[in-house]
Amino acid sequence: xxxxxxxxxxxxxxxGSLMSLIAGIGLITFPDLLSRMHAATxxxxxxxxxxFAGLAxxxxxxxxxxxxxxxxxxxxxxxxxxxxxxGRAGYRTKHVAKETLHVDELKRVISTxxxxxxxxxxxxxIEGTKADETENS
Amino acid sequence: MQxxxxxxxxxxxxxxxxxxxxxxxxxxxxxxxxxLLLIFVWGALWQDFSIGNLLFGAILSIIxxxxxxxxxxxLPGRINLWYCLKLFIWFIGQVFAASVHVAWIAVVRGKKxxxxxxxxxxxxxxxxxxxxxxxxxxxxxxxxxxxxxxxxSTLYLHYLDVNSDAEVEKARANIRDIERRLIMAIxxxxxxxxIKAEEGPDFxxxxxxx
Numbered sequence: 616x617x618x619x620x621x622x623x624x625x626x627x628x629x630x631g632s633l634m635s636l637i638a639g640i641g642l643i644t645f646p647d648l649l650s651r652m653h654a655a656t657x658x659x660x661x662x663x664x665x666x667f668a669g670l671a672x673x674x675x676x677x678x679x680x681x682x683x684x685x686x687x688x689x690x691x692x693x694x695x696x697x698x699x700x701x702g703r704a705g706y707r708t709k710h711v712a713k714e715t716l717h718v719d720e721l722k723r724v725i726s727t728x729x730x731x732x733x734x735x736x737x738x739x740x741i742e743g744t745k746a747d748e749t750e751n752s
Numbered sequence: 753m754q755x756x757x758x759x760x761x762x763x764x765x766x767x768x769x770x771x772x773x774x775x776x777x778x779x780x781x782x783x784x785x786x787x788l789l790l791i792f793v794w795g796a797l798w799q800d801f802s803i804g805n806l807l808f809g810a811i812l813s814i815i816x817x818x819x820x821x822x823x824x825x826x827l828p829g830r831i832n833l834w835y836c837l838k839l840f841i842w843f844i845g846q847v848f849a850a851s852v853h854v855a856w857i858a859v860v861r862g863k864k865x866x867x868x869x870x871x872x873x874x875x876x877x878x879x880x881x882x883x884x885x886x887x888x889x890x891x892x893x894x895x896x897x898x899x900x901x902x903x904x905s906t907l908y909l910h911y912l913d914v915n916s917d918a919e920v921e922k923a924r925a926n927i928r929d930i931e932r933r934l935i936m937a938i939x940x941x942x943x944x945x946x947i948k949a950e951e952g953p954d955f956x957x958x959x960x961x962x
Contacts (some may be wrong), residue, residue: 641854
């Protein structure tokens with residue numbers, strides 16, 4: 616039984632590390648900032664989960680499980696926020712490679728708004744967006 | 753300058769909106785999930801879930817919540833544990849799929865990967881659900897949130913691996929399916945009824961069209 620559990624732990628740890636490796640490869644091979652955020656958020660959340668599961672089985676202690684659950688939960692909450700902030704800032708400072716985009720439905724909204732107010736920042740509340748949207752679709 | 757229309761959309765949002773310049777303080781009814789979470793954090797960090805320790809954690813949580821007040825979160829007032837469980841299992845599966853998807857594109861497609869920025873207007877008016885949809889869709893295959901329009905509940909997403917208009921529509925349908933699952937799990941009764949009416953009688957068994 617112990618031997619079997621050790622194999623499970625080994626598989627989980629290697630798979631978890633593999634996910635981090637994939638995130639690294641993605642950061643290098645993806646063409647632009649926004650695509651890279653996908654590589655930075657998704658595989659490592661799963662990698663974290665696998666590493667934690669391996670750790671919990673290896674240490675064989677139930678009291679550690681809440682700490683690991685907490686750490687993974689915080690990871691789930693913070694990874695999307697960081698991706699959102701970097702993506703949003705990157706889009707507004709024109710660090711996005713437009714030629715890799717098939718469509719860009721955000722551009723119209725931001726340009727309409729900045730014509731109206733004369734600035735490019737802070738467009739979290741845009742009046743009349745819904746009307747625009749129904750017109751379009 | 754035209755004054756902003758701050759008439760609340762409904763009572764739940766009225767609880768959190770600051771319409772008169774007075775900052776609303778969260779009531780205990782709105783704050784108990786946060787208190788429970790803080791007590792859990794305390795117990796987990798001490799690795800000790802005995803009554804005395806949790807009680808001390810509760811006292812500390814109440815002090816912290818009063819020292820550093822947050823804007824109240826509007827709770828929908830309805831929760832369906834069965835749909836929550838289904839959502840969670842589906843979510844874990846999607847997290848696995850997301851990693852495989854990113855790995856496939858990173859290793860095989862590389863520089864040729866094309867993508868799209870799309871607008872997805874959501875049906876819900878609850879901040880909590882918009883936030884949760886944003887978090888879930890960031891962690892499942894293909895998408896992450898670039899911008900949010902709170903007044904019309906519209907999410908602007910970056911969607912990976914999109915090459916045609918048909919795929920854009922499919923992506924939009926996927927996001928609205930996440931919203932459907934979340935409203936079924938934690939949506940307010942009104943929104944739940946609306947979703948039920950929209951999806952027809954067999955809505956809970958219907959598979960999302962791929």
